[in-house]
Amino acid sequence: MSSDRIRVVQWGLGAMGRGVARLVLDKEGLELVGAVDIRQDLDGEDLCTVIGGDPTGVTITTDPVSLLASTEVDVVTITTTSWVEQQLPDLKAILSAGVNVVSIAEEMAAPEAQHPEIAEQLDALAIENGVSIVGVGVNPGFVLDHLVVTLTSGSQQVERIEASRINDLSPYGETVLRTQGVGTTPEEFEAGVADGSIVGHVGFPESVRLISDALGLGVDRLEQSIEPIISTVPRQARDRAIEPGMVAGCNHVAIGYRGDTEVIRLNHPQQIAPEAEGRATGDYITIFGVPEIHMSTGPEIAGGLSTAGIAVNTIPRILHASPGLKRIIDLPSPSALMGASAYTRR
Amino acid sequence: MSSDRIRVVQWGLGAMGRGVARLVLDKEGLELVGAVDIRQDLDGEDLCTVIGGDPTGVTITTDPVSLLASTEVDVVTITTTSWVEQQLPDLKAILSAGVNVVSIAEEMAAPEAQHPEIAEQLDALAIENGVSIVGVGVNPGFVLDHLVVTLTSGSQQVERIEASRINDLSPYGETVLRTQGVGTTPEEFEAGVADGSIVGHVGFPESVRLISDALGLGVDRLEQSIEPIISTVPRQARDRAIEPGMVAGCNHVAIGYRGDTEVIRLNHPQQIAPEAEGRATGDYITIFGVPEIHMSTGPEIAGGLSTAGIAVNTIPRILHASPGLKRIIDLPSPSALMGASAYTRR
Numbered sequence: 001m002s003s004d005r006i007r008v009v010q011w012g013l014g015a016m017g018r019g020v021a022r023l024v025l026d027k028e029g030l031e032l033v034g035a036v037d038i039r040q041d042l043d044g045e046d047l048c049t050v051i052g053g054d055p056t057g058v059t060i061t062t063d064p065v066s067l068l069a070s071t072e073v074d075v076v077t078i079t080t081t082s083w084v085e086q087q088l089p090d091l092k093a094i095l096s097a098g099v100n101v102v103s104i105a106e107e108m109a110a111p112e113a114q115h116p117e118i119a120e121q122l123d124a125l126a127i128e129n130g131v132s133i134v135g136v137g138v139n140p141g142f143v144l145d146h147l148v149v150t151l152t153s154g155s156q157q158v159e160r161i162e163a164s165r166i167n168d169l170s171p172y173g174e175t176v177l178r179t180q181g182v183g184t185t186p187e188e189f190e191a192g193v194a195d196g197s198i199v200g201h202v203g204f205p206e207s208v209r210l211i212s213d214a215l216g217l218g219v220d221r222l223e224q225s226i227e228p229i230i231s232t233v234p235r236q237a238r239d240r241a242i243e244p245g246m247v248a249g250c251n252h253v254a255i256g257y258r259g260d261t262e263v264i265r266l267n268h269p270q271q272i273a274p275e276a277e278g279r280a281t282g283d284y285i286t287i288f289g290v291p292e293i294h295m296s297t298g299p300e301i302a303g304g305l306s307t308a309g310i311a312v313n314t315i316p317r318i319l320h321a322s323p324g325l326k327r328i329i330d331l332p333s334p335s336a337l338m339g340a341s342a343y344t345r346r
Numbered sequence: 347m348s349s350d351r352i353r354v355v356q357w358g359l360g361a362m363g364r365g366v367a368r369l370v371l372d373k374e375g376l377e378l379v380g381a382v383d384i385r386q387d388l389d390g391e392d393l394c395t396v397i398g399g400d401p402t403g404v405t406i407t408t409d410p411v412s413l414l415a416s417t418e419v420d421v422v423t424i425t426t427t428s429w430v431e432q433q434l435p436d437l438k439a440i441l442s443a444g445v446n447v448v449s450i451a452e453e454m455a456a457p458e459a460q461h462p463e464i465a466e467q468l469d470a471l472a473i474e475n476g477v478s479i480v481g482v483g484v485n486p487g488f489v490l491d492h493l494v495v496t497l498t499s500g501s502q503q504v505e506r507i508e509a510s511r512i513n514d515l516s517p518y519g520e521t522v523l524r525t526q527g528v529g530t531t532p533e534e535f536e537a538g539v540a541d542g543s544i545v546g547h548v549g550f551p552e553s554v555r556l557i558s559d560a561l562g563l564g565v566d567r568l569e570q571s572i573e574p575i576i577s578t579v580p581r582q583a584r585d586r587a588i589e590p591g592m593v594a595g596c597n598h599v600a601i602g603y604r605g606d607t608e609v610i611r612l613n614h615p616q617q618i619a620p621e622a623e624g625r626a627t628g629d630y631i632t633i634f635g636v637p638e639i640h641m642s643t644g645p646e647i648a649g650g651l652s653t654a655g656i657a658v659n660t661i662p663r664i665l666h667a668s669p670g671l672k673r674i675i676d677l678p679s680p681s682a683l684m685g686a687s688a689y690t691r692r
Contacts, residue, residue, distance in 0.1 A: 154652025164667035216685025302637035306500025339562025
């Protein structure tokens with residue numbers, strides 16, 4: 001099927017973008033036709049400079065507009081930021097070039113949740129150019145929203161949903177540990193939340209919106225809380241020891257209400273070594289309704305791997321979608337791309 | 347939204363059809379505009395004759411062609427049989443009337459699996475009439491196929507899939523118990539499989555086809571086996587006692603191969619009181635790949651409730667689909683219908 005391969009440009013060559021690029025190169029139905037980054041020192045270099053391995057024949061450019069004007073491209077996968085406002089100029093450039101977009105910006109999973117006017121702009125621009133755009137990721141975009149929605153496929157009634165994602169931050173680097181407050185004192189944690197340096201999870205407003213819209217749960221108010229997970233035992237991170245009384249991570253909770261009724265509760269405690277206090281990592285979804293459903297995974301569906309994976313697996317879905325701004329709940333589910341029929345499924 | 351309600355006809359008033367009819371009546375975004383059955387003694391009766399409760403204003407008819415010719419109908423939900431060939435004339439009548447179809451016939455979950463020529467006919471007829479048709483159910487159509495596919499949303503590689511659905515037949519009636527061999531001796535079980543009176547689960551070729559097509563796993567051979575579950579302890583069904591050495595149920599296994607390599611294994615042991623021998627009921631899905639994923643539900647997602655539920659929840663999805671024969675993997679996932687946005691989601 002080489003002549004029918006889907007032509008992809010990877011925009012952004014951070015850790016996640018490099019993972020996406022490697023995976024696109026690995027998939028028989030996809031052809032990587034370009035790579036974009038802002039680092040001037042990479043301009044003109046072969047992609048292998050950043051992803052390793054043999055020369056790829058793909059040249060990195062810092063000029064995406066020229067690339068999109070001079071190359072036949074079906075889909076851009078963009079992995080530059082979590083924030084819609086920051087990504088907007090780039091998204092407009094891609095859509096204006098008549099190219100479909102898969103973004104892993106957390107806010108793009110449901111941009112209407114926090115930026116309704118931007119969502120309308122993107123929808124109109126995509127339709128005008130006959131292409132489509134979607135935001136995905138492991139979370140938001142999969143575990144705490146689309147998987148929840150799918151689990152209600154056969155539900156006659158849903159009263160309330162509670163879902164938790166319990167993961168271990170041990171493999172992560174300094175940026176993640178810092179933004180989750182790992183290794184701080186309770187006082188430092190409180191100060192960090194106040195000054196915005198400790199942010200918790202990005203994506204709850206979007207996940208709640210996806211679930212509420214899909215089921216028609218009518219959530220009209222969202223409350224979020226960020227609390228320190230204070231360790232009662234010693235825990236060891238890659239580069240630091242957490243003593244009892246110190247902060248092992250961040251417990252971020254979002255509650256969606258319809259009027260005064262809680263209908264969605266999402267928990268995402270992110271910490272170092274949760275098993276040190278007997279908490280197993282995993283994803284837990286409970287649907288209170290008819291029937292009642294209890295689902296769990298153990299361990300949690302791996303975050304970094306699955307975010308790169310879903311970005312790539314969504315490429316055929318967005319290529320075959322009708323024009324406009326889409327959300328994961330609007331598309332046939334992405335799935336692993338293992339052979340020819342996975343690319344042609346509409 | 348009453349003026350925009352989706353107009354539904356329920357065709358078939360067995361146990362499952364009655365459940366679908368009740369649920370359609372219960373949902374604010376749906377309007378039940380007709381009911382069909384073959385029983386002449388029901389012709390002209392109010393639907394409450396079979397579903398109980400107050401008069402519904404919906405009259406049962408034995409003449410679906412006249413009903414569809416004289417009434418504005420958006421979707422027919424049909425619950426008459428498991429078998430595509432048996433249902434084909436009715437499906438043709440509905441499509442020819444320009445009406446969309448949701449069927450719970452197990453073989454309709456992927457009719458191309460066992461009846462490719464019928465699948466082509468239905469696809470052509472649906473397109474000709476500008477409508478769409480899909481087969482759904484708890485299994486096939488959800489737990490052992492679409493849920494598996496959705497769980498691979500972020501998978502970079504999938505080598506092999508194994509999934510099991512362990513349920514308890516205790517609540518079921520005589521027909522189900524007989525077709526699963528409950529209460530037979532091992533010799534009677536063997537004879538029942540040979541003469542076709544013990545059939546096991548209906549839907550494995552369809553589930554394997556859905557997974558293989560979605561991921562492109564290239565399954566080119568299916569092997570199925572049906573073995574008795576011989577009890578080692580006494581078990582009690584509603585109407586019969588199972589002594590040790592007798593058959594408590596039927597262990598049905600399907601294996602999909604690509605060449606000589608096993609890539610999909612589905613297990614569905616259906617029996618009375620599995621907990622009597624320490625087996626918990628539940629759904630278990632393992633994706634061997636990158637990442638490896640282990641999912642379970644406990645208890646299993648309720649069968650009867652969820653089949654009626656998914657038939658109803660799929661109504662908006664098939665109404666908004668492009669014309670043709672669809673499979674659950676081709677549509678945005680159905681989800682519980684709890685409020686207005688659930689009906690308008692495309």
